Amino acid sequence: MQLFPMTAKGIESRRRGQVLVGPIDLTLDGTGACVVVGPNGAGKTTLLRLLHGTARLSAGQINWACPTDEARHHQGFVFQRPVMLRRTVLQNLIYPLRLRGVPLAQARDRARDWAARVGLADMLDRAAPVLSGGEQQKLALARALISEPKVLFLDEPCAALDGRATREIEEILTHAKSTGTRLILSTHDMGQARRLADQVLFLLGGRIHESGPAETFFNRPETPQARAFLRGDIVE
Amino acid sequence: MVDLWSGLAQAFWLVVTLDAELVEIALRSLRVTLSALAVACVIALPLAAFVAVKRFRARRFVIAILNALMGLPPVVVGLVVYVFLSRSGPLGVMGLLFTPTAMIIAQTIIIVPLIASIAHQSIRDLWQEYHDLLISMNVTQGQKIRTLLWDCRRALLTAALAGFGRAIGEVGAIMIVGGNIDHATRVLTTAIALETGKGEFALALALGFVLIGLAVAVNLAIHWLGRTEREGGW
Numbered sequence: 001m002q003l004f005p006m007t008a009k010g011i012e013s014r015r016r017g018q019v020l021v022g023p024i025d026l027t028l029d030g031t032g033a034c035v036v037v038g039p040n041g042a043g044k045t046t047l048l049r050l051l052h053g054t055a056r057l058s059a060g061q062i063n064w065a066c067p068t069d070e071a072r073h074h075q076g077f078v079f080q081r082p083v084m085l086r087r088t089v090l091q092n093l094i095y096p097l098r099l100r101g102v103p104l105a106q107a108r109d110r111a112r113d114w115a116a117r118v119g120l121a122d123m124l125d126r127a128a129p130v131l132s133g134g135e136q137q138k139l140a141l142a143r144a145l146i147s148e149p150k151v152l153f154l155d156e157p158c159a160a161l162d163g164r165a166t167r168e169i170e171e172i173l174t175h176a177k178s179t180g181t182r183l184i185l186s187t188h189d190m191g192q193a194r195r196l197a198d199q200v201l202f203l204l205g206g207r208i209h210e211s212g213p214a215e216t217f218f219n220r221p222e223t224p225q226a227r228a229f230l231r232g233d234i235v236e
Numbered sequence: 237m238v239d240l241w242s243g244l245a246q247a248f249w250l251v252v253t254l255d256a257e258l259v260e261i262a263l264r265s266l267r268v269t270l271s272a273l274a275v276a277c278v279i280a281l282p283l284a285a286f287v288a289v290k291r292f293r294a295r296r297f298v299i300a301i302l303n304a305l306m307g308l309p310p311v312v313v314g315l316v317v318y319v320f321l322s323r324s325g326p327l328g329v330m331g332l333l334f335t336p337t338a339m340i341i342a343q344t345i346i347i348v349p350l351i352a353s354i355a356h357q358s359i360r361d362l363w364q365e366y367h368d369l370l371i372s373m374n375v376t377q378g379q380k381i382r383t384l385l386w387d388c389r390r391a392l393l394t395a396a397l398a399g400f401g402r403a404i405g406e407v408g409a410i411m412i413v414g415g416n417i418d419h420a421t422r423v424l425t426t427a428i429a430l431e432t433g434k435g436e437f438a439l440a441l442a443l444g445f446v447l448i449g450l451a452v453a454v455n456l457a458i459h460w461l462g463r464t465e466r467e468g469g470w
Contacts, residue, residue, distance in 0.1 A: 054371050072374050083369035086362075086387040095383075096373055 002065045003074055003150045004030030004182065006051075011060035013046050021046045021206040023060060030150075032198030033173070033183035035214070037190070039235050042203040044186035045080075048153045051184065052077050076144035080156040082136040084128040089120055092128045092139055096147045114142040118172055134165030141172055145181070152176065154185040158192060170195060190230065194218055202226050204235065243441025250442050251449075262446060265423040266454075268336050268410070269403045272343035276403075277396055280348045284355035284395075285381040288363050299356065305349035310342075314409030317342045321413065334415040339423070342409040347399035354398055358391030359384050393462050397455055404451050424450070 005027055012022030021043035028034060036044045049055035051062060053072055064071035085092050093111035098104070115121045118138040123131070128139060137157060144152055154173070158166040166189075173196060177183055187193050193200065197214035202225075210217065210226045221227045229235045250258045287298055319325050321333040321341075332338045362384055370380055385392065407425035414421035416430055424447040431440035 052372065054368065075372075077368075077372040079368060083366060085366070085369075085383070099373060099375060099379060 001070065001074065001150070002030075003071050004028060004065055006062065006064050006071075008051065008062045009060050011050055011062060012058045013043075013050055013055060014058040019206060021050065022058075024208055026201075026208065028182075028184070030182055031180070033177050033185060033196045034199045034201065035193045035197035036184070036186040036201045036203060037188075037193050037229070038203030038209075039229070040188075043206040044203055045155050046206075047201075047203065048077075048155050048184060048186055052153050074150040076147065076149035076152045078137075078140050078144050078152065078154045078157050080159050082140035084131070084136055084139070086129055087127070088125050089115060089128050089131070089139055090124040092143055093146055096143060100147060110146060114146045118142040119168065134161050134168070137161060137165065137169060138172070141169060145172070145176055149181060151182040151184060154183065156186055156188060158187070158189065166192065190232075202229065239437040239441060242438040244445065246438050247442035247445040251446065258443070258446065260419070261422055261424055261427055261443075262450060264336065264421075265404065265425070265447070266450065268339045268423060269343060269400060271340045272347065272403050273396060273400050275340065275344045276347045276351055276399055277392075279344070280352035280395075280399075281355055281385060281392055282381065283348075284352045285359050285384050287352075288356055288359040289377070289380055289384065302349045302353045302356065306353050308346055308349060309408070310346050310406050311408035311412065313345050314342055314412030317345065317409065317413050333413065334417060334421060336414070336421060338413040339410040339421060342413045343403040343406060346406060346409060347403050350402055351395045351399040354395035355388070355392050358395075359388050362388050362391075390462065393458065397458060400454060401451060404447070404454075 007028075008024060008026040010023045010025060012024075013020045024047065036047060038044055046055055050057060052075055053062075053068070054077070062068075085095060087095070090108070090111050093114055094104070094107045097107035097110060102110070112121070112124065115124055118141060120135060120139060120142070123135070128136065131139065141154075141157065157173075158169055161169070170192065173183060173185075177196075183196070185196065194214070197217075200211060200214050200217040201208055202210040202217065202221075202223075204225055210221065210223050212222075217226070218230065221230055225235050249255075287295060287302075317338065318333065320327050321330070321338055322328055323333075332341070366384065366387075370383065375383070405425060407429055410421075410423060411426050411429065414423070414426065416422050416426040422430075424443055428440045428443045428447070431437075431443065
């Protein structure tokens, strides 16, 4: 099953006549981490949701290399504020597997394995909603990765986390990337963008203002806005 | 005051001596109300979840109706059920009038809107919380409803208990469709009404205390079984 290349043609999201995002043309191939950066309100979250298929396209179309229904089955999404099922950690991890019809015993084994990978092995029977913010985000990440998605969207996954939790999450992401999961991640943290990105999309006012390989973007940005943004100036 | 004390005393003796008639009546009360509760939950909970997650044209209307029907007058429900089940009514051939089944039907009708309304409130709140995640996980409508019902179970327990409370204390409808027939359809509430009418206040009070005790006991038992207020924040 091949998801990539994915092409988005003229996608747009409008609400009450106002254009939030777009029009955007974008082609993504199947490897590495694509980091979406840009100021608040540039449309990072909306772009991720459009690509994932949870926000409605007002115009344009998105084509995966396979039928869209199939493609949606191989995607994961991690939210800025993790949504915890009101269940134990173990049951949260089992949930996506059970949706896919994995037998319970097998799902349990995989859940234990993933809990260990993200450092939650000794919290399996704790209620997920009472975990700390960092633990919740790690759990959300493990829950998204456990079904082995081909592409994982992350919407500012470390926005409310401290350095240690951020580092742990980045380690998990780097490992996921090395095993072939495509990452599409938005962030405000330029350090994180530099550490993870293979490719950068710089969003401004709902459009892709500049894009390219990470190295080029960070070292030789082409547009004055991108240069200003990277310097830490306020770009509007 | 004399009536109150002698009522208490009589209630005490009725309970400790396990008075045969009292036990029979109390068990029938429980049987009728718990059956009605079970049937009502099977109807109301999926209905509440469905209304919470499904967008359809008449949705607001259905919710408004459910809320309005929470205050359904039992006596009117009794009357309507009576008309349907009476010999000349559309369901008359089934011969259900003046049987416990008729009482179960009436109580079910009374508590379905109550349970559905309360359940809908909490399921809707949980759906707002889960919405993005479940949509992102690409769940089917059935999986969605099952997830919400399961993770909402404690709030649903409260809804069920509210329904139980309304049904166990209800007299208007079951008096009409049951007929308060000794050894057939007499339950605690109808017995109380009868004894009060006869001027047997002490006995009526005694039955009343037993009724309250029964309601409290069932609530405690369900809370204990459901382990509410123990683990976690829900």
